[in-house]
Amino acid sequence: xxTKPLATTRSxxxxxxxxLAVWWVIASEIVIFGGLLGAYVMFRLSHDAWAEQAAxxxxxxxxxxxxxxxxxxxxxxxxxxxxxxGEGKKAARLLHFTILGGLTFxxxxxxxxxxxxxxxxxxxxxxxxxxxYTAAGLHGLHVIAGMVLMFFVARTAARNEELxxxxxxxxxxxxxxxxxxxxxxxxxxxx
Amino acid sequence: xxxxxxxxxxxxHGHGHTSYVKIWAILxxxxxxxxxxxxxGIRVVTLITAFGIAIVKAYMVAKHFMHLGIERKWVSYIxxxxxxxxxxxFAGVAPDVLEHDGQNWIKLYEEPAVGAGHATTTH
Numbered sequence: 001x002x003t004k005p006l007a008t009t010r011s012x013x014x015x016x017x018x019x020l021a022v023w024w025v026i027a028s029e030i031v032i033f034g035g036l037l038g039a040y041v042m043f044r045l046s047h048d049a050w051a052e053q054a055a056x057x058x059x060x061x062x063x064x065x066x067x068x069x070x071x072x073x074x075x076x077x078x079x080x081x082x083x084x085x086g087e088g089k090k091a092a093r094l095l096h097f098t099i100l101g102g103l104t105f106x107x108x109x110x111x112x113x114x115x116x117x118x119x120x121x122x123x124x125x126x127x128x129x130x131x132x133y134t135a136a137g138l139h140g141l142h143v144i145a146g147m148v149l150m151f152f153v154a155r156t157a158a159r160n161e162e163l164x165x166x167x168x169x170x171x172x173x174x175x176x177x178x179x180x181x182x183x184x185x186x187x188x189x190x191x
Numbered sequence: 192x193x194x195x196x197x198x199x200x201x202x203x204h205g206h207g208h209t210s211y212v213k214i215w216a217i218l219x220x221x222x223x224x225x226x227x228x229x230x231x232g233i234r235v236v237t238l239i240t241a242f243g244i245a246i247v248k249a250y251m252v253a254k255h256f257m258h259l260g261i262e263r264k265w266v267s268y269i270x271x272x273x274x275x276x277x278x279x280x281f282a283g284v285a286p287d288v289l290e291h292d293g294q295n296w297i298k299l300y301e302e303p304a305v306g307a308g309h310a311t312t313t314h
Contacts, residue, residue, distance in 0.1 A: 015263055023266050027273045034277035042281065042288040063226050067219065074215040077256045081211070174257045178249045185241035189229050 022168045026175045029142075033179050036138065040131045040186060053128040055191045056121060061112050062188035065105050066180060072101025073177040076170040079157075083167060088160035095154040095166065098173060102147040109140055132187055139183060142176045214255045221248050 011017065044050050079094035113133075123133045149172065153165045221244050228240020254260045259267055291298050 013263065013265070015266070023269065027269050030270060030273035031276055034274065035280055038277055038281045039284070039288075042285045046289045046291075059226065063222065066222055070215060070218050070222065073252060073256050074211060077211050171257055174252050177256075178252050181245050181248045181252070185225065185245050189225065189241040190237070191229070 016164060018164060018168050019171070022171045026171065029175060029179075033138070036131075036135055037182060037186065040135065043127055043131070044186070044190065047127070050128045051191050053121075053126070054187065056116065056119070057132070057188050058112055058115070059188045061108055062184050065108050066184050068101050068104050068108070069177045069180050072098045072105075073174050075101065076173045080167045080170045083157060083163040086160070086163065088157045088163055091163065091166045092154040092158035095150045095157065095169075099147045099150050099154075102143045102150075105143055106140060109136065135183055136187065139176070139179055142179070146173050146176050211255070214251060218248055218251060
């Protein structure tokens, strides 16, 4: 009798259970981020003055972080491709590169927040900044979670084990990238 | 990789290394357009270049990097239902947020003045 977890051996409706679970996670995350961003858009539409608050955020830092996340998504999908070919070590290397992208993103974010907080723009300054820190903070937590997950997936992938996990963690990472694709214009560009 | 569903054999669907890099390059070009567009200060151009392009970028990531194009159709349907929930939420709540008074209520909350961040500056 197999001792492998169901996530790798069972396939419901022709999707491995592990991947199906990730899709469900993503589906629930759509509602979480969707609700938050939907609320932001509602308030933004009725508060023209928020444009002046948004002008404080650093567009170049946001753009650089978008580039970083898009590039890390590329390395994540290339890791998936390597895993499909059975090249575990290469997949692990690419996942490490993706983790580095996440780290770069967080460092840039830390500099941004430090600057903004030092200038008095805090979580409680007004509704714009409450949304800004909540949305970017929640997204940042997802980046950290993705990095931790990828670290463990890369460890097993380097041994050519459980290579299907590379795709699963990649799906999650692409979703985190997609959320930022919407946060960038909402928080940095709409001025 | 016996555990993998056949539909996800990336190479067999033409998603080679080059095409992924090509998709990434297009995404970077779109990012540049989304930064330059709003610089003109024209509302319509800003909406199209910033938000329109964000939708295109998200679609490209979903289709090519997440392989939704070759994933089981019902996965897309589940995700679309979640987006529909978001719209229902928006449609239900937006009137209360966007309107400043109604038949039986008045919005009492007032947004703090612009630049309120500076008021709490300690430097």
